[in-house]
Amino acid sequence: xxxxxxxxxxxxxxxxxxxxxxxxxxxxxxxxxxxxxxxxxxxxxxxxxxxxxxxxxxxxxxxxxxxxxxxxxxxxxxxxxxxxxxxxxxxxxxxxxxxxxxxxxxxxxxxxxxxxxxxxxxxxxxxxxxxxxxxxxxxxxxxxxxxxxxxxxxxxxxxxxxxxxxxxxxxxxxxxxxxxxxxxxxxxxxxxxxxxxxxxxxxxxxxxxxxxxxxxxxxxxxxxxxxxxxxxxxxxxxxxxxxxxxxxxxxxxxxxxxxxxxxxxxx
Numbered sequence: 001x002x003x004x005x006x007x008x009x010x011x012x013x014x015x016x017x018x019x020x021x022x023x024x025x026x027x028x029x030x031x032x033x034x035x036x037x038x039x040x041x042x043x044x045x046x047x048x049x050x051x052x053x054x055x056x057x058x059x060x061x062x063x064x065x066x067x068x069x070x071x072x073x074x075x076x077x078x079x080x081x082x083x084x085x086x087x088x089x090x091x092x093x094x095x096x097x098x099x100x101x102x103x104x105x106x107x108x109x110x111x112x113x114x115x116x117x118x119x120x121x122x123x124x125x126x127x128x129x130x131x132x133x134x135x136x137x138x139x140x141x142x143x144x145x146x147x148x149x150x151x152x153x154x155x156x157x158x159x160x161x162x163x164x165x166x167x168x169x170x171x172x173x174x175x176x177x178x179x180x181x182x183x184x185x186x187x188x189x190x191x192x193x194x195x196x197x198x199x200x201x202x203x204x205x206x207x208x209x210x211x212x213x214x215x216x217x218x219x220x221x222x223x224x225x226x227x228x229x230x231x232x233x234x235x236x237x238x239x240x241x242x243x244x245x246x247x248x249x250x251x252x253x254x255x256x257x258x259x260x261x262x263x264x265x266x267x
Contacts, residue, residue, distance in 0.1 A: 012067050013040075015077070019061040020137045021185070023210075024123045028058030030210030031192025032127065033077075035185040038087045038215070040068050040075040049216035051090035051259075055083050057209075092216035094244045094257040097152040100162050100230040101252040107147060108164040108228045114145025115165075116200035122207040129193035138172040140186065142229055144194040152232040155242070163197045163231045167247075169223045181220040187256055188215055190229055191245045195260035198233035199241035208241065208262040217247075217256040226250055239264040 015036050023029035034052035041050050058064075058077075065078045077084040103111075117129065124132040133139040144163035151159035171179065173186035182190075192213055199208065221227050231245040240263055247256040 012065060014063040015040075015066055016063050017058055017060045021127055021189075022060055023126045023128075024057065025125060026057075026060070028060050029127050029189050029192065030054055030058075031189035031213060031215075032185045033058035034085060034087070034192070034210075034213050035188035035215070037066065037075050037077040037085050038188070039184060040066050041087050041089060042068070042070070042073050049090045049092035049214055050087050051212065051214035052085055052087045053212045054085050054210060058084055090214045092214050092257055092259060094216075094246065094259055096230070096246045096248075096254050096257060097162070097232075099150050100152055100164075100232070100246065101248060101254065103147060103150060103162070103164050103228055103230060103248075103252075105166055105226050105228060105250055107150075108166045108230075111145040111147045111163065112143045112165040115143035116145065116197055118143070120201075120206075126193065128189045129196075138170070140167060140169070140173070140190055140193075142167050142190055142193060144197040144229060144231055154233055155235040160233045161198065163194060165194070165229055166226050167221065167229055168226045169221050171223055174223050175220065179223065181222055184217065184220065187217055187220050187247060188213070188258075190221065190227075191215055191217075191247055191256055191258040192260065194229045194231040195243040195245040195258060196241075196262055198231055198243050199236070199262060199264075207265045209265060210260060211240075211263045212261040214259045215256060216258075219255045221247060221255060222249075227255070228252075234259075239266070 169182035
């Protein structure tokens with residue numbers, strides 16, 4: 001095989017996004033779905049993070065093909081010939097402000113009362129931030145609201161509100177190989193939905209979808225233990241909202257961080 005013949009450089013297998021791991025009705029939660037393809041990026045290349053671009057709503061409940069380029073580490077998720085998502089190694093550079101790391105469990109719980117999607121939720125049955133989730137389905141129950149008096153710098157250096165809530169993972173999202181910690185997919189989902197809150201308008205029903213998320217997860221959340229999720233806006237460009245989020249333990253140590261791109265859907 002010549003150096004330019006890469007026909008053997010791609011491996012292939014399949015994965016299925018569970019029907020209950022939905023965001024919008026009938027398609028996968030962005031963070032949950034992104035994590036499944038991200039976990040196929042070879043570990044030596046993914047140590048500092050993985051970025052996943054979502055091309056179409058991820059289908060749920062049926063087998064999707066995974067192709068991995070063993071040279072570049074790119075993983076692609078396909079529904080027959082349709083590219084659903086692609087994942088690449090990515091260095092996540094989010095710095096979590098001290099003020100955000102200092103948010104206590106009590107303060108974070110109180111902030112959830114200001115969850116901006118409480119009255120106008122575009123995806124009320126979402127596994128992560130839904131407000132009308134079926135009682136017999138796994139649910140992360142994360143509803144981030146603005147924290148009074150706590151800000152973070154956006155990309156231009158201006159102070160913007162920090163959003164927060166508490167997450168206590170239940171056993172139904174535990175890792176199959178370690179029941180004391182939440183699975184990677186749940187942790188990615190927990191970093192996904194909070195990043196939408198900073199661009200929401202609690203007085204108006206607007207729909208935005210996750211287009212891209214980059215995550216560095218250093219440690220998984222612990223089942224049955226309270227954690228803090230924080231998020232803040234980084235930049236707005238028309239219908240595009242760039243935001244950041246972080247998963248903290250009760251002491252304020254950063255377990256994971258994420259960069260997200262949300263795109264508002266034209267009505």
